[in-house]
Amino acid sequence: MAKNNSTAHTAKRNIIVGQSGGPTAVINSSLAGVYKTARERGFHTVYGMLHGIEGFLDEQYVDLATQIHSDMDIELLKRTPSAFLGSCRYKLPGIHEDPGLYEKIFSILDKLEIEAFIYIGGNDSMDTIKKLSDYAIVKGHEQKFLGVPKTIDNDLALTDHTPGFGSAAKYIAASTKEIIRDALGLAYNRKMVTILEVMGRNAGWLTGATALAKTEECEGPDLIYLPELTFDIDHFLKKTGELLKKKDSVIIAVSEGIKLADGRYVCELSGGADYVDAFGHKQLQGTAAYLAGFLGAELGCKTRSIEFSTLQRSASHMASRVDINEAFMVGGAAVKAADEGDTGKMVVIDRIADDPYMSSAGIYDVHRIANNEKLVPREWVNKEGDYITEEFINYIEPLIQGDYQPFMVNGLPQHLVLNRK
């Protein structure tokens, strides 16, 4: 963000920022953007709430000036995965359900002399921004509430894509390339099917990203199954069997959230999905393992299953430069918007052009955003429902470009971590 000299010397009150929901590889780059822009625009103290609104209610917060001491620390923060401040999965009740809670929140905000409240998160976090800004307007509080998007799932509406998605897509595509090489090295006089399980409960954006592994020296995956379409296990068996007649190594990418026609998750067939998280979401795991067992039994071939797991959202060492920069940009843009009087808004990423890729920060009313899920459009999946189209690839490809070299110390990437002393 360019230094805004016109406001830098005006004394302003304080600002507070929090992180919420599932972490990503670049959620801290948004935090860095918030911090840097808040400093540049003359806010006095930049507070970080610990573990989002949940920790805030326990009056858990830090002055970020005690944590970030230099431009080097800002660069390190950009390269640090997960939520530096800690995250939470806390859904604010409706205003009428617990008015005392809202009074408590605003009394803490008043005590800290907060002028702007920035919340970095996904669908559920934007709901928090909506409720707090509504309450402030109704009750005549002056604080501004701004949302900064983040989610590896890319399922937020109105933004072209979400910060965090590009880095997860890059990690998945790079790992898929490496696994395809591994499989080809092993396949000789024996057939092998490798099934990759990718995160994405309802949205197949990340599963589709495995197609980026198709490059001049790599065939990419053979079949891709997104959760937006009903999973036809008979078609899956037939297609895999046909492919195995033609080639020794078959690579299949499936979303963790694929469902059968009767509505059951595939992972439920193996006894998975047996507990729900704080938002009432079923935990999905074991889809690829179930399908690997199924194919092995039906086709008699060697199979293996690989879950990309938590590393999809935490592998900062393979983060995308475009993604880190955009995450930083939207963090800064939220501070700018609040400083200019906006509230109840979320910053979004607008795509200006595909090639050369250009983007800018836009802003939308958070009432239009919260709780709408953006899914992969049907026309971006092929007719048979087992691969994605060129449009999908063109959409993702710019988002995985470039990298920030990790700061390596003793052979490992270094991170900036919270100093609680």
Place this chain on the structure above:
Amino acid sequence: MAKNNSTAHTAKRNIIVGQSGGPTAVINSSLAGVYKTARERGFHTVYGMLHGIEGFLDEQYVDLATQIHSDMDIELLKRTPSAFLGSCRYKLPGIHEDPGLYEKIFSILDKLEIEAFIYIGGNDSMDTIKKLSDYAIVKGHEQKFLGVPKTIDNDLALTDHTPGFGSAAKYIAASTKEIIRDALGLAYNRKMVTILEVMGRNAGWLTGATALAKTEECEGPDLIYLPELTFDIDHFLKKTGELLKKKDSVIIAVSEGIKLADGRYVCELSGGADYVDAFGHKQLQGTAAYLAGFLGAELGCKTRSIEFSTLQRSASHMASRVDINEAFMVGGAAVKAADEGDTGKMVVIDRIADDPYMSSAGIYDVHRIANNEKLVPREWVNKEGDYITEEFINYIEPLIQGDYQPFMVNGLPQHLVLNRK
């Protein structure tokens, strides 16, 4: 390897190289070392057997000059995971069991005018070198047979460590750091146990490498269980329960091969280990998932399990510079040894010094090596059997240092792949 001008202009016959066993991130760096040194020492044609001795028996081989066209290709090969030439899991029968097979092998070698046969692989591959060199000596064939070690498991005797181990250890340590950040970001007002499952059937070298995540800004894992020691599930439950009283996020690393006192693999408790591979090894999977379910039920906390899976051996993008360089060195040293008349030997890595770390290539009789497994010594594990010692750390730490920046094309690491045309 330094160019050996004294021999470069002497006309030599041909050399053949193959890759065998489970791939690693740096087995192709050894191939690059073989190729470069063979060229420098004046061998005429450098053949690559496709899929090891198994493909060789089908007369599947390539002239590597048709694949590697430049120094740039050699650099790309060093950054390419898995076996460029393809691997195999083929155990040569005893000479007396199938003399016809040996005659066939040597007739192909004679036809191709092979002077030296280099085989890059693990324990089973060194058995191949032993049998072929024995046969040659008994039958009066002049070919030389040399082994180049590789295995992520580090379980080969007589070499200080194996090429492939350092890169797998680096990937595991870096990923462990990222996962620990992820867990800490989420843990607030709820307890969570994360169980990491690491490769290593009998040897705990890689599981111990998770301890490298303990750095100035990271606590590292809390408990580490190696397969060398009997796994005491009651002790595991008690220790985890005690840790959860003190901290919100507990990180536990387990080897896939941990066994109970009655000899059963832990993964067998969940119905895993249900098939065996070509070498009669049980396939182990599901150890962490079983233990996560067990802890969740016993302690009532949130748990998750993460398998590092195939990426442990294929994540070239996180390979160690020390490892890539040593893999290259031992490949070249094998060619030199064969050229100087050695046979029935394996090149090893000798550690000259710990700090600053220095190593060199040594050579050992393959009869002393094959089928001996090098395990973690008991004194490198703490008394309670749930963590490793400082000596273990000092042993591994030099092996994960430095990196080779991947060659990124369109946002993804580029690889050198076999051109079959």
